[in-house]
Amino acid sequence: MPSKAYDLTGRTAFVTGAASGIGRASAVLLARAGAAVHCADRDAPGLHETAGLIKESGGTAHPHLLDVADRTQVDQAVAAAAESTGRVDVLAAIAGIMHSSPVLETREEDLDRVLDVNFKGVLYACQAAARVMVEAGTGGSIVTMASGAVDTGGPGLLCYGASKAAVVQLTKTLATEVGPHGIRVNAVAPGWIRTPMTDRHDAAARARTEDLMARRSPLGRVGTPEDVAHAVLYLASDAAAFTTGQILRPNGGVAMPW
């Protein structure tokens, strides 16, 4: 008999990046756990595919087409979600983009775009959801998406790693500020996960990296979107009732910071 602590029946989740990869797997798993899921993304066909997957398996999905880097769009979508289902109990802020360039070749517009999506996009969603949760007075759980890049560093990772380090700082700061309202805030920092994001790499470079990551992992493989979705579900649920301000690393043991 699975623990009732993972049961999200009667709760509402808002998931950004829900059209693909880790965000899609998380939206589907949160719905399977019983939550009504608001799926947000800028990719309309992907968004409707995710909503279809959730509905096919008997869940409840509400698509929201938006750019997470646009504060007004995020505020409106979270407000609409709170109005349509009466509450927002869980935010999973997963939308993100990859950018790789050597420090000496990095342009200001590269840095701005990555920070706009990966940091400000998470910040806007956190602010909108936390305001709704504080006003409702029923607590909640916020899960942000960092990256193992923060632990390991690596060539080309300046913009991406800086944006994810900023997400970690946001997570810890917000956890201290909204904890008294019963709101928990945690980050997930995955290692290499095979998704459309990593599939966009040149095939030979991707194969080399996957081979390296699998050899570095005591488990001998790279990750799947479902590996990360289970970490998101844990943090979203009452199973993590005493866990806040933490970084959970589904990385196959590639990095073991304490």
Ligand SMILES: NC(=O)c1ccc[n+]([C@@H]2O[C@H](COP(=O)([O-])OP(=O)(O)OC[C@H]3O[C@@H](n4cnc5c(N)ncnc54)[C@H](O)[C@@H]3O)[C@@H](O)[C@H]2O)c1
């Ligand atoms: N795949 C990995 O190895 C890995 C590792 C660590 C962290 N992550 C993080 O996990 C998250 C999900 O990545 P993924 O691998 O599933 O990638 P993905 O490309 O499959 O999915 C990212 C989703 O975010 C959406 N998105 C991007 N910019 C957006 C914007 N401005 N507004 C709205 N939606 C937007 C995309 O449309 C897409 O649906 C990202 O934050 C990524 O940085 C991924």
